[in-house]
Amino acid sequence: MANQVPKTITPEELDIYQWQLWVSDFGLAGQEKLRQSSVLVSRLGGLGGLVAYQLAAAGVGKLVLAHAGNVKPSDLNRQLLMTHDWIGKPRIESAQRRLSELNPRVEIVAVNANVHDDNAAELVSQVDLVVDCAPLFEERLAMNRAAVNARKPVVECAMYDLEASLTSVVPGQTPCLACLTPTPPTAWRREFPVFGAVSGTVGCMAAMEVIKILAGFGEPLLGTLLTMDLRSMQFRRRGISRREDCEVCGPLWPSVQAPDA
């Protein structure tokens, strides 16, 4: 028996999303969930640009995009939403233009600012899910805190050299970023070696995590850090543990009662 077409999916959208609608455990119901969903992408560099690009292509209803600063020549090996003709102009405008060209049906909220302690909660409140692609751990930890407080899932993706990692945080069900590092690592440097093909790989995988979580199918990386080394093409799933004294997500976990004496 044919599925009922949800009233909000138009014939044009059926054409555009036809190939992903054929995914048996996604289908029209999954597409409708994506259409009604909203995602915050923090920074639109090598990672976030690809995440946003794939989410726009897949038909996520609303993207809130946060990225400050102007396009620099050194962005262009990996930041595929930025173009040569936009060097010296705001990154967020280049990203918005490229995403609107790809899928004009997606509502885009462009924020010419990076995430920090003062705006994280307000940005997170606008969406159903957050994707963390920022270069600074101060930003990442601020967004983690806001997302955990709001009980919103976070897809954490990262890269270095030819390596990358990916995990999904569901507050109260999985460890959060602060479980892995409660404070910014002092040995981390904001600029680091990487190829655009590495950021593109993990960015697309992060987008797939988002789609699975929003549409409710597949098996997201919950409590699991996927690490990938593209030099040797080795992928490993590694279990991560929550920190019982985590100040961010600890209060969400049921406390263990001492047995009666």
Next chain:
Amino acid sequence: MQIEIEYGTQVRVASGVTREKIETPEGSTAAELLARLLTAHDGALAPWITADGQPRPGLLVFINDQSPASLQNALLRHGDHVALMTLVSGG
């Protein structure tokens, strides 16, 4: 006993190796192994490991692909695979 060490991201670059095998006394803990690695690599891992084998913020340690709750209490066994890598980010 012999432990296989895997290095990733920043600690791979700092150590100059991707994998190596290390001999440790029977009954060694993961913290004791980290202190041994700090010495074996002439302090190159000092940004991520303290002298008493504790991880500094940002170092991830996995024993047989699972992060232990405590490195001091994590007893190692012959043939264990220990992976060290740092948290990295976007850009």
